[in-house]
Amino acid sequence: MNRQQKEAAVRRAIGDLPLLSGSASRLLSLSREAEHELADIIKIVKHDALLTSRVLKVVNSAAFARRVEIHSIEHAVALLGEELVVSTAMSEAAGLIFGKKLAGYAAEEGELWRHNLKTAIAAKILAGRARRPVPHELAFTCGLLHDLGKAVISDYLLHTAGKIRQAIEEKKFADYLAAERAILGIDHAEAGYELCRRWQLPSPLPEACRLHHQPALAPPKWRPLLYVVHLADIVAMMSGVGTGADALQYSLDRDYEQQVDLDENGLAEVMLRVEREFAQAAEAF
Numbered sequence: 001m002n003r004q005q006k007e008a009a010v011r012r013a014i015g016d017l018p019l020l021s022g023s024a025s026r027l028l029s030l031s032r033e034a035e036h037e038l039a040d041i042i043k044i045v046k047h048d049a050l051l052t053s054r055v056l057k058v059v060n061s062a063a064f065a066r067r068v069e070i071h072s073i074e075h076a077v078a079l080l081g082e083e084l085v086v087s088t089a090m091s092e093a094a095g096l097i098f099g100k101k102l103a104g105y106a107a108e109e110g111e112l113w114r115h116n117l118k119t120a121i122a123a124k125i126l127a128g129r130a131r132r133p134v135p136h137e138l139a140f141t142c143g144l145l146h147d148l149g150k151a152v153i154s155d156y157l158l159h160t161a162g163k164i165r166q167a168i169e170e171k172k173f174a175d176y177l178a179a180e181r182a183i184l185g186i187d188h189a190e191a192g193y194e195l196c197r198r199w200q201l202p203s204p205l206p207e208a209c210r211l212h213h214q215p216a217l218a219p220p221k222w223r224p225l226l227y228v229v230h231l232a233d234i235v236a237m238m239s240g241v242g243t244g245a246d247a248l249q250y251s252l253d254r255d256y257e258q259q260v261d262l263d264e265n266g267l268a269e270v271m272l273r274v275e276r277e278f279a280q281a282a283e284a285f
Helices: 003-016 024-032 038-046 049-059 072-080 082-098 111-127 137-145 148-156 161-169 176-184 189-199 205-210 223-238 264-284
Strands: none
Touching: 003 082, 003 148, 003 176, 003 189, 024 038, 024 082, 038 072, 038 082, 049 072, 049 082, 049 176, 072 082, 082 111, 082 148, 082 264, 111 137, 111 148, 111 223, 111 264, 137 205, 137 223, 148 176, 148 189, 161 176, 176 189, 189 205, 205 223, 223 264
């Protein structure tokens, strides 16, 4: 297939992917509403029997070492917090999308889920260091979604990983994103944006996919958030949880210093907190 045919095939693949469950979609959308409360989360979970069972399974998992088993969904949601409830809702999509092997990136099964989860945790923590207010729940959700597009385009990048890395080293491409566009006519950031639109997710969730490598292009309203997600993605890769061949093959936008208060000591502190929270979340899932 030539590049135009590959791009058309990728766009068809996006259209063929299953829709999110109504509960997962509502939880993701809720994260952008500034005035929502934990009661709103509980209401969504209680009306979904499958999600209720998953939330109770997570809250009673060995990761949290509860002395008494939790049976109340109100208590479970209060203990887990919004971020882990959203992650639990997205675990359904994790099996269908996040959990797939990314052969085109030379990444193993589950690596995309681990990377996105770690990025989400890093984004939540970095939101507290933003120079302008960034809601930590929204930062977490954007981090959880940011690399969705890789699951879509991976199958069309088979046997390219080594060649792309070599081409980047030889300065033929600025980064992995540019290589994807050259080969497919579309990159993982754009593919993720289109998938979020198919799922009818509200702004800035699609934009978090589209612009996490180019936060300076975000509308001013969402720019601090996009810089937080941009940095969180780098932090996850620096910690050794990437998605295969493209790890650390992207440019860091140095203007992050205008948006996020993060020096060398602060980075070390953030990475330590991310590791601690990720270990618990990974065990729970």
